[in-house]
Amino acid sequence: AQSVAQPEDQVNVAEGNPLTVKCTYSVSGNPYLFWYVQYPNRGLQFLLKYITGDNLVKGSYGFEAEFNKSQTSFHLKKPSALVSDSALYFCAVRDGGTGFQKLVFGTGTRLLVSP
Amino acid sequence: DTEVTQTPKHLVMGMTNKKSLKCEQHMGHRAMYWYKQKAKKPPELMFVYSYEKLSINESVPSRFSPECPNSSLLNLHLHALQPEDSALYLCASSQEQTTNYGYTFGSGTRLTVV
Numbered sequence: 001a002q003s004v005a006q007p008e009d010q011v012n013v014a015e016g017n018p019l020t021v022k023c024t025y026s027v028s029g030n031p032y033l034f035w036y037v038q039y040p041n042r043g044l045q046f047l048l049k050y051i052t053g054d055n056l057v058k059g060s061y062g063f064e065a066e067f068n069k070s071q072t073s074f075h076l077k078k079p080s081a082l083v084s085d086s087a088l089y090f091c092a093v094r095d096g097g098t099g100f101q102k103l104v105f106g107t108g109t110r111l112l113v114s115p
Numbered sequence: 116d117t118e119v120t121q122t123p124k125h126l127v128m129g130m131t132n133k134k135s136l137k138c139e140q141h142m143g144h145r146a147m148y149w150y151k152q153k154a155k156k157p158p159e160l161m162f163v164y165s166y167e168k169l170s171i172n173e174s175v176p177s178r179f180s181p182e183c184p185n186s187s188l189l190n191l192h193l194h195a196l197q198p199e200d201s202a203l204y205l206c207a208s209s210q211e212q213t214t215n216y217g218y219t220f221g222s223g224t225r226l227t228v229v
Contacts, residue, residue: 034217043119043205043220044158051215090157092217101213102148102171105157 002027002095004074006106013081014114021076021109023091032094033074034103035065037087044090050074061085081113117142119221121206127227130196136224138189138206144219146170146212147189149181150205152223158205164189165212196228 004025013019025031032051036044048059055067065076076089091106119140128134138147146165150158163171164183172181178200180192189206203225207218 032215036217036220041203041223041225043121043222044207044218046217046219049215049217088155102160102163103218104160108155108157 002031002093002104004033004091004093004104004106006089006091006109008109009107010110010112012112012114015083016080019078019081019085019111019113021089021091021111023074023076023106025072025074025091025093027093031067031074033065033067034092034094035059035063035074035076036090036092036105037061038090038108039087047076047089081111083113083115086111086113117219119206119208119219121204121221121224123224124222125225125227127229128193128196129229130198132196133192133194135193136191136204136206136226138191138221139187140208140219141187142208142219143186144208144210145186146209147183148207148209148218149189149191150207152203152205154202162191163212170212193226196226198228201226201228 034049035047038044048057050057050067058064089109092103095104122137149161152158161175162181167183178195182190203223205223206221209218
């Protein structure tokens with residue numbers, strides 16, 4: 001089965017500083033990787049995905065992610081953090097064979113951006 | 116319309132009650148999903164419907180009963196729940212089950228079982 005791991009429960013960063021939220025993956029074959037964000041008492045919002053192509057993926061709200069095959073990582077990044085970026089971030093991978101696929105989520109990382 | 120709409124937003128039910136959660140999308144998506152999320156935990160898949168047929172049941176207890184009346188609607192019928200079933204229930208949809216585009220999630224129903 002495919003899986004992703006998020007090693008940090010929480011990341012703290014000051015507003016204006018760059019942020020990184022880490023994700024590593026374990027897959028057989030080509031990985032299909034996603035990042036989602038969840039604000040309190042809300043559903044998940046799609047940020048970006050990696051299917052194939054450029055290793056640097058750009059997404060919503062100024063976020064980007066770097067796919068690194070040798071390190072099996074897919075870290076989420078933003079050059080300048082905003083207080084409003086404070087939320088719960090989930091990395092996800094597509095798992096399953098043809099016709100029975102599903103998204104499997106990591107344990108989540110809480111991002112706290114201080115003013 | 117690019118949203119998944121879930122109703123109700125909040126639900127409190129007793130252990131002997133029968134209730135239903137509703138999910139609706141009008142994006143033409145043919146796959147729909149129910150996820151359960153406990154506080155500070157990742158969403159856990161419960162059921163997948165593809166073209167209105169049940170595709171995946173992740174060994175969910177029978178007190179949860181999904182239903183897909185048509186391609187736009189997904190229901191989750193609840194009966195004889197336990198307090199540990201209290202959670203945020205999320206509905207999602209995607210173009211196909213074998214999608215490269217990720218899922219669109221609703222805002223969820225916050226369920227409390229008393």
